[in-house]
Amino acid sequence: MSTLCAVFQATAAQHPDLVALRTPADGVTVTWREYAERVRRIATGLAALGVRRGDTVALMMVNRPEFHLIDTAVFHLGATPFSLYNTSSPEQLQFQVGNAGNRVVVCEEQFLPTVLAGRDGTAVEHVVCLDDAPEGTIGLAELEAMADPDFDFEATWRAVEPDDVLTLIYTSGTTGPPKGVELSHRNMLAAVTAAATVLPADHNDRIISFLPHAHVADRWGTHYTQIVTGLQVTCVANRRAVLAAVVETRPTIFGAVPQVWYNIRAGVEAMIAGEIDPARKNALTQAIRLGLDYVRSAAPDEQLRARHKSADERMLAPLRAMIGFDQIRYALCGAAPITADAVEFINALGIPLSEGWGMSEVCGLATLNPPHANRYGTCGPAIPGVELLLAPDGELLVRGELVMKGYRHDTAHAAAAVDAEGWLHTGDVATMDPDGYVRIIDRKKELIINASGKNMSPSTIENTIRAGCPLIGQLVVIGDNRPYNVALVLLEPAVAQGFATANGLAGAELSELAGSEAVRAAVAEGIDAGNQRLSRVEQVKRFAILPTWWEPGCPELTHTLKLRRGPIAERYAAEIEELYA
Known part of the structure; x- marks a missing residue:
């Protein structure tokens, strides 16, 4: 079988009564039979909206079973589904939708304001809303009820070819505008089957989907791997609840x-x-x-x-x-x-x-x-x-x-x-x-070359220090063309609150904790411990705790949690210079 369409149909037919998709505590469950039936209905509705082979469809939603249903329906049409980061601004959405050229967006109601604000100047004609359907949008139930007498679902998915584009993954954009990576059915099947030879999986396995659907790791690791192997996916909408979901789900595979x-x-x-x-x-x-x-x-x-x-x-x-x-x-x-x-x-x-x-x-x-x-x-x-x-x-x-x-x-x-x-x-x-x-x-492009010409990896230094100090949530090491390395530290909010409670600072805001001597002493101890595992030239000599937190998609951090080192150096130039004073 050379396309994900053919593989999906075979997997659904092999395990019709097994639960394919669920949410914690079985709040929602979808069997493979139900999955296949809804894929057919959603594909028929999208065809009625004019979605054809080679088109694109944008998705914007948290991790929930509907993502899998809709994404699979789109690629059964020979069209290309792609996900937008839920933290995207209207301007970021406008750029990606403009690049993709999609006429349909499927989103949750909570993301509707961003979608409506960002679609100006793009090709978007239809917005499908998963929850309530405000005026000007189409509800998912309404979409599934649409009929197209000329649409042949079976013939359509069988016409999909291995080199058709399965999805678009937009890169982080750490050094420029995001690029739309085109991945074909052939590409993804090669990746999934190769990984499965190292880590075999089948319908008895359970995995949790909690990473953003716009990140290739979630699409490869849960969505497409499920279609190939038949494993069960538990969808966790709130990533902060993932460890609680692990206890409930007892996954056999976890990434x-x-x-x-x-x-x-x-x-x-x-x-x-x-x-x-x-x-x-x-x-x-x-x-x-x-x-x-x-x-x-x-x-x-x-x-x-x-x-x-x-x-x-x-x-x-x-x-x-x-x-x-x-397990x-x-x-x-x-x-x-x-x-x-x-x-x-x-x-x-x-x-x-x-x-x-x-x-x-x-x-x-x-x-x-x-x-x-x-x-x-x-x-x-x-x-x-x-x-x-x-x-x-x-x-x-x-x-x-x-x-x-x-x-x-x-x-x-x-x-x-x-x-x-x-x-x-x-x-x-x-x-x-x-x-x-x-x-x-x-x-x-990110290697540090200090004033003495020594090459160093900032991410290695950052990971070494963070691994031993849970209080440090985000860390940026600076040292390019400098005599020694310094760091900007952001406190991990949940850990910082626990530290505050244990040290007589309960209720203090993150900005207050950044200036606390007790917090600074704990961070200094963590950095010192990390320094012991680094060479002398790699060690962080001075640091500043910033009274803030960087959310994915902000000027300092990409949607995939990669540091935008250039903008950070510009925005915090004064703090950095003070560390070298």
Whole structure:
């Protein structure tokens, strides 16, 4: 089967009565039979609105079952669905919708003001609203009731071809306007099937969808992987509720960005630190130490195996059950580098966490650590069907069927990104060991070169420090053409409030906490601890705590949580200069 349409139809027919989509506590459940029926109805309604093969349709909604129904219906028409970040401004929406050229937008009522404000000057003619349908919009139920006597659903989806564009993923835009990455059915099937050979999955598996649908990780990792494997997806609308959803769902597969894993580690450490039973506290501490010894050992002897098994049964298995990971088979981390010691810690708990690497232009994943051969601190080797090459300057090049078709209406950038031999120039500087395991250093354009000519990776420094200090939510290291490194620190709101309560500062605003001596001392301690794991030249010598928080899509942070280092340096020039005074 060469398209996601054909694969979807086969999967739905194979498991008609299994629940395909749900929300926590089964607030909403959708079986594969219902999924397929609604895809047909929604596709028929969209066809009645004039959506045809080659068209585009924009989606703007939280993680909910309707996303999967609508997105799948659109690509069954041979059209291209794409998601807008829910934090998009009208101007950002206008740019992406203008680039995509879609005539239909499907959104939740809460995002309707942004859609209506941003559609001026675009091709948008119809707005479908999932909830109530205010005047001038079409309700989803109304759309599903539309009829088109000339529409042949079966013939339409069978006419879709492997090289038709399956979706558009708009890049972060850290150095310019976002580019629309065109991913075909062929591209995505290559990515999903290759990843499934490393991490096999089937209809017995459960996964949680909580990352933005506009991010390639959610589309590859949950939406398209579900269609291929038949696994069950639990949709979590509020990303802050994801760890509670883990406890309810008991996922067998779970993927998240580094900060989620850092938070899990910090939560476990805080729970142990707060344990009032000395015997239990000591037993948990010893169990995790044994876990670390076990995962760090290339060939554990029989004694270590036996001690670890006993500690796991007595202490670690109940701990995993308490936090919802007692049935986990695979855990993944990507989107940004994670420290090796954090990966070791999570594995020591008995959660098999593997780090991978990818980008929108390769459908989300190109390298992945196999669980049986996990090398902490690396992103693993290439997944099957992918070729890797290091350019003379260390840039990682990728070739394979999962490499994008191109950038929408941007042949110049596409030609610069993919050379005549099919190699994608990723922009990431990396190293590769003799076995092909990749270690990402940083983005080529973001490396720090200090006043002495020393090259450093700011993200490595930032991740090392953040991993050991949960109070630091966002961190920016500055040091280009400077004698030493300094940092701008933003407090993690939830952790800061907990710290405030524990230190007699309950009710203090984030801006007040930024000026607290107690907070500054705790941050300084965290930075000092991180510095001990860095070379002298990499260490952060001074820092400032900013009395704010950066939301995705703001001038300092992309929708995918990447730092916009240029605008940050400009906006906080005074604070930076003071650190060097």
